[in-house]
Amino acid sequence: MRHDGFKPAALHVAVIALLFALNFMLPDYHHGLLARIMVLAVFAMGYNLLFGYVGLLSLGHAMFFSAGLYGSGLAIYHLGWSVPAAFGAGLVSGAALSLVIGLLALRTTGVAFMIVTMMFAQVFYLSILYFAQWTGGDQGLVLQQSQRLIEVGGVTLDLTEPVTRYMAALGLFSVVLVATLFIARSAFGRVLVAIRENEERTKMLGYDTFANKLAAVVASGVICAASGAAYALLFGYVGSTLASVQYSILPLLWVLLGGAATTLGPLVGTVFMYYVIDVTSGYTSAYMLVVGIALILLVLYFPKGVLGTIRDRWVRWLP
Amino acid sequence: MAFGPHLLLATLEGLVTSAVLALMALGLSLVFGVMRVVNVAHGEFFMLGAVLAWAVTATLGGNPAIGFLAALVISPLIVGAVALLAEQLVLKRLNYNPEATIVATIGLLYIIQQLALTFYGPDARPVAAPFNYRISLPWFGYSGYKLSIIGASAILLIATWFVLTRTRIGLVMRATQYDSETAQAFGIPVERVYAGVFALGAMLAAVAAVLIVPISQAHYLMGLDPLLLSFIVVIIGGLGSLRGTVVAALLIGVSDGVISVFFSPTLAKIIATLVVAMVLVFRPQGLFGTARR
Incomplete structure (x- = not known):
């Protein structure tokens, strides 16, 4: 590989190590909040795979998130499945839904x-x-x-217990983070970026752009479903608000804020937005105003987001 | 009530919905057609129109007819001014890039909605109809005001059609829609046309809202459903086709009314949304539009 692969790998390990260390340092409130943020950052990473790398702006990713949410939630609630089986059910629901939606929606382009x-x-x-x-x-x-x-082998893990929950969220987050880094660096990831930059030219080079885009939709859908399934299992709530339009807009906001097509951007965006809302809600209940103004300011002045701007100006090797 | 009269009632209700929907969708279609901007905040302009109508009538008090007429003039003007401001401050600076403007109008949606919630509150409030006259049909009485909505909408649609096809302003708008660069080369002030069209689109939504508010209260979340329905109408009707928009509004409004009376409204929405998504997937130019260049 032409790029120096060591620095990005070290950075990702450091981020995961930092999140692991925070488990022992954070006070209760922020500990719980960060577990939730990590699960939602997985959602944002799934969104980023499609929006950042392929350049396909979806306004419906809440359905993939809630496919995982309801896929695992209903399996437990009505069928009494075990936690791992229910998680699998969530992933399968997400994969099936994203395959069907991808086959239909990819016939259209742009708006x-x-x-x-x-x-x-x-x-x-x-x-x-x-x-x-x-x-x-x-x-x-x-x-x-x-x-x-x-x-697990005579040991019972209780997902309602804060440390177990935090570690489960961190585990999922780390797996998906490493997976997206791997995808971004793979031949597949490069084809996706080529499609974003110029689809016609990529087609002329002999790549089947439809198949690549479909694979990206399914991968994105499965990651979002994993986040949804984890949300149901770790926080125990399965509700329709999590499937509403708002939850299709939020990952877009997080990714735009953190930096589209950067592997750590989704995490940065989610953490930042969560804490902005958390802090402002101390002064005003008008959190929608914060979201709205953030969206407009971002597209006007920082279309590349925090990490995208940092990569452009200073740290060229940032993945 | 027997099946026949029941169906008649459902159709009348559907026609009222269609009348309002046609006005609102026309605004969305103009903005998309001329500027290539998908205005996600269009539903919030509608809501703002209704909330301002309540504010105007509540401030004036007195005779409901006078208050209503004042609202019919003042509310669209304020909404138009808000839209103009948003256009100048945000959309223009984004160079009307389709994807960036969608994100920006989503932001606008949240801002307007939150401001309405903060200053107007979470309650639904009624506005008195300008007149109360019931037309008695053999099977049931029907509100004369609702029928007048259909008439008012028809007059406004004809007026818009006249402006678009028979006046210089309309010619300039159509030229910009057809090819904005050539239009600019011929000395048409494209940016001013864009600003005007965006304000006009918002004002059409506000007029629709003022017309509907005496029968369906003003509420800060009222913009979302009409927004989706307008998208549906614009897509089915084909972009930039005024006739297509009206036909699609009739189709969607009446079928929504009829299905909602006989089945669950949620099911009606599911079916309508799914059908339209399929239309967009398999026939992107709409049922009545022609293929784009």
Whole structure:
């Protein structure tokens, strides 16, 4: 590889080590918040794979998140599956949904792609409300502590216990972070960037751009579903608000803020936005105003986000 | 009530929805057609129109007809001014880049919604209809005001059609829509056309809101459903096609009304949204539009 691979790898290990160390240092409130942020950062990383690398702006990723959320949540709630099996069910739901949506939505481009994904997500959201008998509608479902235990060789892991929960979130986060770094550096990742820069030319070079884009949609969908499934298992709540339009906009905001097409951007964006809302909510309940103004300022002045700007100006090797 | 009259009632309700929807979708279609901007905040201009109508009538008090007429003039003017401001401060600086403007208008949506929640509150508030006259049909009485909405909408649509096809302003707008660079080369002030079209689109949404608010209260979240329905109408009707927009609004409004009466409204929305997504996937130029260049 032409690039120096050591510095990026060291940086990622350092980030994971820092998050591990924070487990022992943070006070209770921030400890819980960071576990949630890591799960949602996985959602943002899945979104970034499609938006950042392929340049496809989806306005419907809440459906992939909630496919994982409901896939695992319903399996536990109604079928009494174990935690690992339910997590698998969430991933499979996400993969199946993203395959179907990808096959349909990738026939469109540009603005039509955004609107189509938004509409499919809306159909998914309304279906959750319509089948309230099973999904709990807008009330949602709560998973009990007894349903969120993992038996591993005689040891019982309780996902409601803060440290276990934090470590589970960190584990998922680390796996996905390393996976996205790997994808970004692989031949597949480079084809995706080529499609973003010039799809016609990539096609002329002999790449099947549709197959590559479809693979990216499915990979993105599965990562988002993993985040959704983890959300259901770790926080025990499965509700329709998590499938609403707002949860399609939030990952876009996090990725834009942190820096699209950077591996650590989603984490930076999620942490930053969460704490901005957390701090401002001490002064005002108007958090939507903060989100709105942040979106407009970002597209106007920082279209590349925090890490994208840092990479452009100072640290060229940042992945 | 027997099936026939029930169906008639559902159709009338659907026609009222269609009338309002056609106005609102026309605004969205103009903005998308001329500027290539997907205005996600269009529903919030609609909501703002309704909230301002309540504010105007509540401030004036007195005769509901006078308050309503004042709202019909003042509310769209304020909404137009807000839209103009947003256009100048944000959209213009983004060079009307389609993807950046979507993100920016999403931001605008959140800002307007939050300001409405903060200053207007979470309650739904009614506005008195300008007149109360019931037309008695053999099976049921029907609000004369609702029928007048259909009339008012038809007049406004015809006026817009006249401006677009028979006046110099319309010619300039169509030229910009067809090819903005050539238009600019011929001395058309494209940026001013864009600003005007964006304000006009928002004002159409505000007028639609003022018309509907006497029968469906003003609420800070009321913009979301009409926004999705307008998207649906614009997509089905084909972009920039006024006739397509009206036909699609009739189709969507009446079928929504009829399906909602006989089935669950959620199911109606699921079916409509899914059908439209499929139209967009398999026939992107819309059912009535022609393929783009």
